[in-house]
Amino acid sequence: MNDLAFRLRDARATLSAVAVFVALFALYTLNHPAGFSANVVQTAANKGVLLAFVAVGQTFVVLTAGIDLSVGAVFILANCLASVVVTGSPGAVALGVAAVLGTGLACGLANGALVVYGRLQPIVATIASGAIYFGLALALRPEPGGDVDSTLADAVTGQLAFGVPASAVVLLAVMLLVWVPFRRSLIGRAVYAVGSAEASAYLSGLPIRRARLLAYASAGLFSAMGGLMLAFFTYSGEASASNASTYTLDSIAAIVIGGVSLFGGAGSAVGAVFGALIFRTINDLLFVFDLDPLWQPLFLGLVLLGAVSLGSARLLRLKNRLELFGS
Numbered sequence: 001m002n003d004l005a006f007r008l009r010d011a012r013a014t015l016s017a018v019a020v021f022v023a024l025f026a027l028y029t030l031n032h033p034a035g036f037s038a039n040v041v042q043t044a045a046n047k048g049v050l051l052a053f054v055a056v057g058q059t060f061v062v063l064t065a066g067i068d069l070s071v072g073a074v075f076i077l078a079n080c081l082a083s084v085v086v087t088g089s090p091g092a093v094a095l096g097v098a099a100v101l102g103t104g105l106a107c108g109l110a111n112g113a114l115v116v117y118g119r120l121q122p123i124v125a126t127i128a129s130g131a132i133y134f135g136l137a138l139a140l141r142p143e144p145g146g147d148v149d150s151t152l153a154d155a156v157t158g159q160l161a162f163g164v165p166a167s168a169v170v171l172l173a174v175m176l177l178v179w180v181p182f183r184r185s186l187i188g189r190a191v192y193a194v195g196s197a198e199a200s201a202y203l204s205g206l207p208i209r210r211a212r213l214l215a216y217a218s219a220g221l222f223s224a225m226g227g228l229m230l231a232f233f234t235y236s237g238e239a240s241a242s243n244a245s246t247y248t249l250d251s252i253a254a255i256v257i258g259g260v261s262l263f264g265g266a267g268s269a270v271g272a273v274f275g276a277l278i279f280r281t282i283n284d285l286l287f288v289f290d291l292d293p294l295w296q297p298l299f300l301g302l303v304l305l306g307a308v309s310l311g312s313a314r315l316l317r318l319k320n321r322l323e324l325f326g327s
Contacts, residue, residue: 013259014271018255024085030271031288034132043163044277044284046233050226052171052276054247055254056179057108057171057222059272060215062255065195065264066115066122070127070130071223072248074107076239078227083146083237087227093149100228107221109253112213130244138304144238146231153232167229171273174225178184178218179269191215193215195264253277253304279303 028268031037053257054071057234061068085096107129114125158166177211190211193201202208226247252262258275260267282303291299 010305013266014268014274017258017271017274017278021278021281024278024285028197028284028288031285036093038159040163041163042159042167044280047284048277048280049167049171050233051247051254052273053174053226053229054251055272055276056061056175056269057219057226057249059255059258059260059267059269060191060218061122061193061220062216062260062262063264064212065192065198065268066212066215067252067262068108068111068126068219069123069248070107070111070126070133070221071251072246073130073133073138074104074220074223074246075227075230075247076244077107077133077140078104078224078232079234080137080141082147082148082228082229082231082236084140086148086231088149093152097228099291101224103223104227105217106218106220108217109213109226111220112216115216118213122201130248130285134239134241134244137237142241144236144307148231148235148236150235153235156229157232166304170229175269182218185213187211192265195261197265211320219232223273224229249282250279251261251276253300258302 002014003098028044029040032040034040045053054075057071079105082100084095085099086093087096095100108246109121111126114129118125118254132274154169156166187207188212190201190208191214193204193206194208194211198208201211254276255267255272256262256275257278258267258273260272260275262274279300282300286299
């Protein structure tokens with residue numbers, strides 16, 4: 001198999017997610033009263049970017065065959081913290097942004113330490129830590145409120161030239177600066193190896209512990225980016241338990257739709273981004289077609305079940321998981 005064919009096969013799930021998103025978004029804009037306008041695109045991008053950041057964070061962990069059920073809580077904690085510290089002079093705002101991202105990174109590292117050194121199951125560890133992170137968010141914001149720097153908020157949530165959503169550009173820049181170097185690095189290959197065949201990765205001398213720590217740290221960092229963006233969109237913070245649970249579950253749905261295997265070792269953060277955009281577009285389509293709100297959770301659940309089933313069926317057809325990565 002030549003290099004191009006291998007790359008196309010490796011990116012098949014991601015390319016499928018891109019194609020599905022384009023088709024669904026075209027259907028959405030064709031049926032939206034305002035049509036394909038800059039405001040419609042901006043609104044869709046702003047909603048999609050929030051879930052995309054959390055989904056990318058979840059992707060790092062799932063690639064190691066783990067799962068992080070605290071991403072929603074970190075998302076909310078970052079939102080509440082941003083509403084307290086991202087205000088004041090330009091220097092104070094910069095320090096506030098750094099504090100929010102640093103907090104997300106610290107939460108992720110704590111999760112990684114529990115899993116790697118504490119040898120706890122990821123589900124148990126992240127459920128427990130998520131409760132702690134949400135408690136901290138509630139302590140910061142017992143009631144919705146706060147403020148963020150309006151200049152910075154407007155800059156990252158508005159429109160650029162030709163109506164391009166600034167939030168989408170921010171997401172693209174982060175992906176280019178973080179995901180692309182990660183995917184090509186030794187530690188990035190180790191993350192994939194841990195998820196596909198941990199024993200073989202260990203025997204090959206790959207840094208398994210560092211790979212897992214980095215995966216959970218990245219999950220916390222990207223979740224904090226999402227919470228920071230939420231603060232920029234709403235100009236406030238809110239310790240909402242329902243939002244924490246929703247973003248956690250939706251992040252799992254997004255990565256599955258985007259072609260990331262829940263069994264680990266296969267998928268891409270790019271696919272997760274488009275999976276998040278697909279999931280948000282499906283929500284928008286249900287609104288445009290005026291589906292009864294009582295039926296929407298059932299429909300979304302069926303979509304998720306179908307995506308999981310398709311991903312599992314592919315693995316069940318394989319005699320050897322290495323066929324996912326070879327010719």
